[in-house]
């Protein structure tokens with residue numbers, strides 16, 4: 001197996017990153033972008049979430065993925081698989097296992113993720129399991145660094161886990177437009193979407209009994225402390241997650257359990273957090289059948305096939321780019 005990692009994050013201006021975080025923390029409705037969840041500990045906690053009984057998303061998507069190899073109307077020969085927000089290799093493995101062995105050696109896999117540690121771990125596992133595949137890991141921010149994606153033909157973009165649900169509606173449109181202009185005729189997109197369902201099922205998925213999601217949510221403060229030198233103590237906050245039916249999204253927040261003065265940039269400034277104040281950390285939008293067409297339209301893509309489970313809880317949509 002030929003394997004290498006290209007790190008493009010170095011090209012992102014660290015001053016701008018700090019500015020962006022501080023802007024969120026000091027705005028009237030405080031927020032932190034969910035992309036800051038994924039330091040080494042955050043990626044590990046996310047993996048633990050995917051194994052929880054309450055977190056139906058991964059289990060359901062994996063079951064769909066395990067059975068679609070023969071139904072995907074894609075020529076796997078010389079296929080370039082570009083997986084956005086790849087995380088751990090547990091999903092791509094299921095797809096690779098369904099590719100006939102004579103074609104497997106012609107595949108080039110490009111995982112793209114913001115987490116360097118997750119990328120290294122994933123590459124180590126894949127090297128062992130699929131020695132015949134060429135892998136090029138790209139550490140990059142897919143919101144800002146579309147130029148980092150490999151410019152080649154015959155690409156299958158995979159965007160799984162319903163990570164697209166973490167985008168704000170405007171971000172989703174921008175992301176799909178960028179993806180659409182990146183894609184050439186003959187390229188495909190396999191998109192994972194978590195569908196609207198009984199709100200109790202959704203609520204449980206983000207409020208697990210072992211509080212792994214709570215630990216994942218709170219860990220974002222440790223990441224922020226590392227980047228902007230703030231003095232957040234995660235134990236001063238509790239995890240708050242609920243389904244906002246009107247907006248069709250789960251909202252995750254951190255809610256202060258006591259008053260605190262937070263130092264920013266060492267000692268250069270301070271910020272008062274009052275008991276009950278919240279910091280919005282993530283949205284996870286849920287989608288309807290109609291959204292499948294609309295999302296594709298932003299990128300000039302049409303849905304060729306929609307794969308789903310018996311309860312229609314999750315959809316994997318194969319889109320293609322026509323001339």
Ligand SMILES: C[S@@+](CC[C@H](N)C(=O)[O-])C[C@H]1O[C@@H](n2cnc3c(N)ncnc32)[C@H](O)[C@@H]1O
Pocket residue numbers: 034035038043046050058084085086087088091112113114115118140141142143160161162163
């Ligand atoms: C919700 S997890 C999904 C992981 C995996 N695809 C799955 O389905 O289980 C989101 C993944 O996207 C990555 N990620 C989040 N924001 C990113 C960004 N702006 N650019 C690149 N990767 C990002 C995270 O590191 C994480 O691995």
